Amino acid sequence: MENAIAGVVRYLGASLKNRGLYPPTHPLVRTPVEKCRTELAPIFTDRSELALTVSDGTLVLEGVPIFQLTSSLELFMARLGAIGLPAVIFERGVSVEDIELFVRFLHETKEQGLPIPEIKARLARWGVTHIRVTATEEEGKDDFTFAREIYGNALNVVVRALKDVRNGKTPDGAETYRAVREMSGMVSRNRDAMLALTLIKNFDTYTYNHSVNVSVLSLAVAETLGLPENERIGVGVAGLLHDVGKTQLALDLIRKPGTLTVEEFEEIKKHPEEGYAILGKMTHIQDSTRSVVREHHMRFDRTGYPRPEPEYRMNPHSNVIAVADCFDALTTMRSYQKASTPQQALVIMRKLAGKSLDPDLVELLERSLGVYPVGTMVRLSTMEVGIVTGNADGGRASRRWRSCSTGRGTRWPPRRGWT
């Protein structure tokens, strides 16, 4: 293992040094990057991240200090220090392109002492997806602080994406992907810390909070399902952008309290197709994610919209978004409805299981939330009253996905709150 770790930094250093002498496509630049990726592969068989830090002038890779510095490693460490990078995390899934772009970033960045958020933003703009930078002092932060930052970042990404669409621009797919990957990582690390944030409802910014909440809830279900990382992220991106098509509707219509006219509802029904079209223009979007956005109101019993043809095969992940969408809508106060508590929402959803909602997924959402969902008010046997902030088992239960059902059932009642 130590040989592999030493190899990783050696090749990074070699590529960076040669980048100063040769063009990026030259084999002396490209080959060390490929070798670096090869060295990383076995390291990621039993861990998901590899941390590279500079501590007291020593290069430390995953706790192993590298004392015998070659000239290329000295250059590498000097560049990290000059730009202001105390810690770099390589994540499982890192590609040759990520490493190549990271080396290019180290080579081309001339500013010194850049703030970490600026470095993060630049790497995101360049499309680096599995190498992230952190300040070492972040190690002292607790999960709830991290979760709040990650949630806040996703909220900003949604605000920007929806604004871009309204201004006729295509939203940044790489930025969306990164925000969801961060949320997915946090859901894996501390699900309750992330789920707790979905219960903070903001009446004025409903659309944005709703998008992030549906993403977090979908990620929690996707993890309980045991889906692989790329599928989990695809589901999370679909959750984040599921209602992006509503940007094409009149604001008065989206905000209208009370019952919609038939004509108004026909307008609302266009948003999944509009969303599908918008995602088609974005980068970093999987085809399945687009389909899920298009299908998020088709419903388990196929009575929703757009109405599927009899032979149409729905993506099973569309039902994950539907369950998350329903739960968040029910637990949020709107001008036309009171907010249900998590338990009340689950009671309503159990009645819809097998009809408009996939019964297995309603059960999985319940398991993901735990017996006493985060945010639930409880009275203890001591008569003390408190709010649940976490579950001992975190609701972690995995289950294999079953094939997509085409069952038919009763129509979803004409609620206004789930469009």
Ligand SMILES: [Fe+2]
């Ligand atoms: Fe929604």
Ligand SMILES: [Fe+2]
């Ligand atoms: Fe929707």
